[in-house]
Amino acid sequence: MLDDHPALKIRNLMDTTLQKAEKGAIIHGHYRYIDMYGSPKRPILVSMLRDPVDRFESHFYFMRNGDQDMSKEFVLKRLSPGMALPNETLDDCIEKDRGDCTSSLLRNMYVTSFCGYDPRCSEYPSFALEEAKRNVDKFLVIGVMEEYDLSMAVFEKLLPETFGGAAKIYEENKEHSMEKSKTNYKKLPSPKTYSILKQRMKYDYAFYDYVKKRLHKVAKKLGIGNCSGS
Template sequence: MHYNYVGVLPSLRYSTHQRVMRNIYQSINSWLFRRSILWITTLVLAVVLLLYNKQFPLYLQVRRGSSHNLNSILRENLHLHSVCSKPGIENAGIFSNATVYGKQVTAHRHLLFNSVPKSGSRTLVSVMWALSASYNTPEPYYIRYMLDATRTTENKTATLISHLVALKYPTFIHGHVPYLELPTEVTPVYASILREPYSRYVSWYYFMRYGDGDMNETGLLTRLGPDAARPNETLDDCLRLERSDCLNWKYYRLNIMMFCGHDPRCNYDPDYALAKAKKNVDNYLVIGVTEEFTDWVRVLERLMPSMFRGAVEKYLELEDELRHILHTPFKIEPSPEHQETMKKRLRHDIEFYQYVKQRFHKLKKEILSGTGC
């Protein structure tokens, strides 16, 4: 049998040509597809890098590789809770360039809160715990009592530095810790709050004997020295009988001693301690006053939003509950005569308090005026 290949050969040639063209087309498509994927990937990476550099530098830099990323980014960029921010605070110009007081902190850093006994510190710590629970940020870090005179300044400084170095992420650190000058590379942001000294003293005296809803009096009574006033003695009794906790000068100069620093004169020269404590206020972001607690928290939120964003809102949520829990159930005002005696002994602390209050009012007016926050 003979086949006519005349009509077959063109079709074979066409089929071969078609397969070649199809292969070329598929190769081109495959190449274009790969290039497209590469371009898209490059574009996505460029956008991510842009966002990284422009929008999320603080949280992504500090939290890289951490489970805190998402919550922190949401807090910072989606404004899930109140934000009191005002551009240009860092250039307010109401304080000299030699001070950090009132100057906004734009970088993530540790904040060391020097807790003055019975001045509202547990209220702020409670707020910070609530923020940590709500937004999965680092928990507040407690440093044990360091106001005792039995430890040397070198020992206290070494202890504080060891705590700061051990913390991985920027953290709210608190405790009854005096102001200590630290090496620049480990110096945290400092903040604190003072209460009117006479009121603080009365509150402290009865708190140590009756406690409150947070601290039981049984444990507090064990801290009273052998010469201290007994649990059933009023402050009038304590002053009249000259008990140690109503006679020892350290109870009347607590504030200036805490903020004076580590110079030995801080402990025995009240005039020097007062002057030095005033000077050291320049090393604090802000020192507020207990009587204006809400405004103090507002200022903190403004000056260091990376640490305190949402603190005002959280405090207002918890305010009534905290006031109830932290209330000392028994307190009697001393006689007018004893009040006068106490205020004379407290005169250095009172002057320091008034100085701090005056500076806080200037800062508060500059930051909060006309903002509605």
């Protein structure tokens, strides 16, 4: 049934949540892009990206070791057949062509997510990249973790009622937050593994670089920071 489509389910959830919240609401999660045109209360969209290989590496080791919030025993139950074994490293994953490191969905996570639910988003990464770029303009702003301070400054300037003081609060709690979310074990990938992953994630890197340049443009327009991006 049409009502069972993931995009409609999430849109209905957002519509219901926003209509019930008289003073507004913050909806946070890992969702693909959804066009909210025609909704009674259209949400303001913001997001944050991380360097694709760094994100992939962190997720790989989190799924085998957990963190302070999720135990190793809990996350190991979520490993699917064909994925790298619990004791294998990211280098092993690449060398042995494990499912984690060959899946097109994992390699093209950003372009697929920001493209949306069109079947072509999952099947054709070049299409997904161009569609994702178009959808970026529907977000108020997308920050990047590698320029967190700049991103927070832009967020605060554009949405002071939501992000006012966020940078100060983050700075005061940074060490605790980083320790709490730190993966229990990680091993840096070899230069060869890094190079292979970066090539496999070329579409995600193209999108990441596009978003970063847009962030610099927005920051420059707002008179924030030292922005060299064009």
